[in-house]
Amino acid sequence: MNKIATAEETILEIKDLKLWYKVYKGYSKVLDGVNLTVRKGEKVGIVGEAGCGKTTTVKSILGIIPEKQYLIPGGEIFYKGKDVLTMSEKQINEIRSGEISMIYQEPSAALNPVFTIGQQMMDVVRFSAQGKGKDKKERKKMVLQAIQDVFIPDPERIFHFYPNQLSGGMKQRICIAMAIMTQRDLMIADEPGTALDVTIQDQVHKTLNSLVEKRNMSLIMITHSLGVARELTDSIxxxxxxxxxxxxITSEVFKHTLHPYTKGLMEAVPRLAGGGIQSGIYGSIPDYLYPPRGCRFAPRCPRATKECTEKKPELIDVGDRHKAACFHI
Amino acid sequence: MNFKRFILHRLLLSIIVIFGLSIVIFCIARIIPGDPARMALGATATDYALENFREENHLNEVLPVQYVYWIGGVLRGDFGISTMTSRPVSGDIMEFLPATLEVVVLAALFLVVGSIFLGTLAAKHRDSVLDGLIRVFSYAGVAMPGFVLAILLMLLFGYVWPVIPVLGRLSHGITSPPSITGMYTVDSLLSGDFKTFWNAFLHTLVPALALCAGGMFQEARLVRNAMTENMGRDYLAAMKGYGVPNRLIMNKYLLKPSLIPAVSCMGMDIASLMSNAFLIEVIFGWPGISKYGMNGMLAKDLNAISGVIMVFGILFVGINILVDIIVAYLDPRIRLGGGK
Known part of the structure; x- marks a missing residue:
């Protein structure tokens, strides 16, 4: 019935990851102990509002946050049993070129404006685990195939295009093509489609979903929309x-919502059936320079007590693969 | 296809610009106070001689008619006779222009190579001592006029540490190479005389350095800023995330987009090197065209002034077209007009 029940092999495990950005005034303590598990073949969603550290979390897996800008005071990221945080640049490059690929949030920002689609994709293939050692002709064939795989007609023509000659949807497809050019085990999709209008977004999601399933990849899907997550993921x-x-598990989140923040998120979704926008959550994400001492959600939480402001709740098992970090569940 | 049309468009536009320039130059040269006939023939010339001179040079006609005479000559490559040297202006230009070009070309080379090299270096070692040093130099480069730097360099290499010659085009005792292009370095190379080449090259070095330094450090800053700004871009993170080696990301995917602002600025700087060369030529005793043109103005040598400025104008426009083409090559968004 569910894939998770059959495939129990863990491919990625993030344990208590903390990441601080260096800023002028000190450290912006963005990640405060992230725990995340991805099993083989599983589609995992990360949901949360803008600025909650979703992108930072996945970027730290690949080690692509510019150096000198951050500090990891604690935590581990195990990919297939090995901690990527302790790997040498060479080892982690092997993972980047052969194991994990990522689709970036903003397609216009993720493509270099002064090189053609072909030039960029050729270099990506050239240094991928599969493309290494292949001659130019073979590599071009791989690129054209990938463009075709994301349902873009006439790949040969697109090959010579610059990013600014493409529409937003096309650019996002190219980004996906770049990520699926060679076989990878884990795909990270950072809000693919957020920059697009709804119909195009739906097409992009479907394309991505079918590719991930066809190639038997695991997926981490970042989104701020619970609706998208519900449709595309196995767990949230x-x-x-x-x-x-x-x-x-996705259905469980919607059936037995436990955390007050998740409840708030769900109430914030406008419903077509009427009633307009529900209560939602007031306030905004805390200042990461001086975050709240206890539960970071406490200042906005309708159920916060004194305990919440003093102690940080751990992410605890509440049964049936359901975990939550709150004192009041 | 679009690119060809783009270049054609720029060429046609530049012809109009040069035509306009010729009118402006022609008028300005004649508005400068002073009687060209008196200036040419001296204080003791007779009225008859002056009148004769005016008649010969069409100075009694109204300005539009004078212009037609002059532009007609220019189109045939005849800029008239210089009253300073009593030779055809075109011949004078052919003699003095190569000397200036020799310095300017080397200065332009320093400017381009130096600014990209220093800018990349500063960006790579951002916020280090080296970066700070380049920053200081770039501010100093803006603040300090070229001739001050020229004098300082002259003091350094002529007196304190005399390893590079600082006066003239060749050392005493070295004969100039056979004139082919008029540029000593090129001519000596063409005739296979390496000793003369080296000597001529050393003589060009300090003037070229003095000429380009200000622009070079400024543009290094531009390259550095563009690079540090682009470093945080997603497309570089993406490339890194796909396992593309850092060296390639830096030298290809970061460098090319970062050059665009600097190249536009370099174009302007290189074009104005020609006219900035005057003070450098005076200081280093360099027999160049800027010096010739300036002397022409002091002597109200109408043909020399117009001729020199026309040459400057044509070079300026030419360099600008070249820069536009380079920028269009670097940035497809300009080349393709942003459309589909």
Missing amino acids: NVMYAGNVVESA
């Missing part, structure tokens, strides 16, 4: 201010 991790606050 709700993030708030650098913490995973609730984690469960």
Whole structure:
């Protein structure tokens, strides 16, 4: 019935990851102990509002946050049993070129404006685990195939295009093509489609979904929309201010919502059936320079007590693969 | 296809610009106070001689008619006779222009190579001592006029540490190479005389350095800023995330987009090197065209002034077209007009 029940092999495990950005005034303590597990073939969603550390979390897996800008005071990221944080640049490059690929949030920003689609994709293939050692002709064939795989007609023509000659949807497809050019085991999709209008977004999601399933990849899908997550993922991790606050199988999250933040998120979704926008959550994400001492959600939480402001709740098992970090569940 | 049309468009536009320039130059040269006939023939010339001179040079006609005479000559490559040297202006230009070009070309080379090299270096070692040093130099480069630097360099290499010659085009006792292009370095190379080449090259070095330093450090800053700004871009993170080696990301995917602002600025700087060369030529005793043109203005040598400025104008426009083409090559968004 569910893939998770059959495939129990863990491919990625993030344990208590903390990441601080260096800023002028000190450290911006963005990640405050993220826990995340991805099993083989599983589609995992990370949901949360803008600025909660979703992108930072996945970028730290690949080690692509510019150096000198951050500090990792604690935590581990195990990919297939090995901690990527302790790997040498050469080892981690092997993972980047052959194991994990990522689709970036903003397609216009993820493509270099002064090189053609072909030039960029050729270099990506050239240094990928599969493309290494292949001659130019073979590599071009791989690139054209990838462009075709994301349902773009006439790949030969697109090959010579510059990014600014393509529409937003086409650019996002090219980004996906770049990520699926060679076989990878884990795909990270950082809000693919957020920059696009709804119909195009739907097409992009479907394309991505079918490719992931066809190639038997695991997927981490970042989104701020619970609706998208419900449609595309097997399990959901709700993030708030650098913490995973609730984690469960997708249907379970919607059936037995536990964390007050997740509840708030659900109430914030406008419903077509009427009633307009519900209560939602007031306030905004805390200042990461001086985050709240206890639960980071406490200042906005309708159920916060004194305990919440003093102690940080751990992400605890509440049964049936359902975890939550709250004192009041 | 689009690219060809783009270049054609620029060429046609530049012809109009040069035509306009010729009118402006022609008028300005004649508005400068002073009687060209008196200036040419001296204080003791007779009225008859002056009148004769005016008649010969069409100075009694109204300005539009004078212009037609002059532009007609220019189109045939005849800029008239210089009253300073009593030779055809075109011949004078052919003699003095190569000397200036020799310095300017080397200065332009320093400017381009130096600014990209220093800018990349500063960006790579951002916020280090080296970066700070380049920053200081770039501010100093803006603040300090070229001739001050020229004098300082002259003091350094002529007196304190005399390893590079600082006066003239060749050392005493070295004969100039056979004139082919008029540029000593090129001519000596063409005739296979390496000793003369080296000597001529050393003589060009300090003037070229003095000429380009200000622009070079400024543009290094531009390259550095563009690079540090682009370093955080997603497309570089993406490339890194796909396992593309850092060296390639830096030298290809970061460098090319970062050059665009600097190249536009370099174009302007290189074009104005020609006219900035005057003070450098005076200081280093360099027999160049800027010096010739300036002397022409002091002597109200109408043909020399117009001729020199026309040459400057044509070179300026030519360099600008070249820069536009380079920028269009670097940035497809300009080349393709942003459309589909």
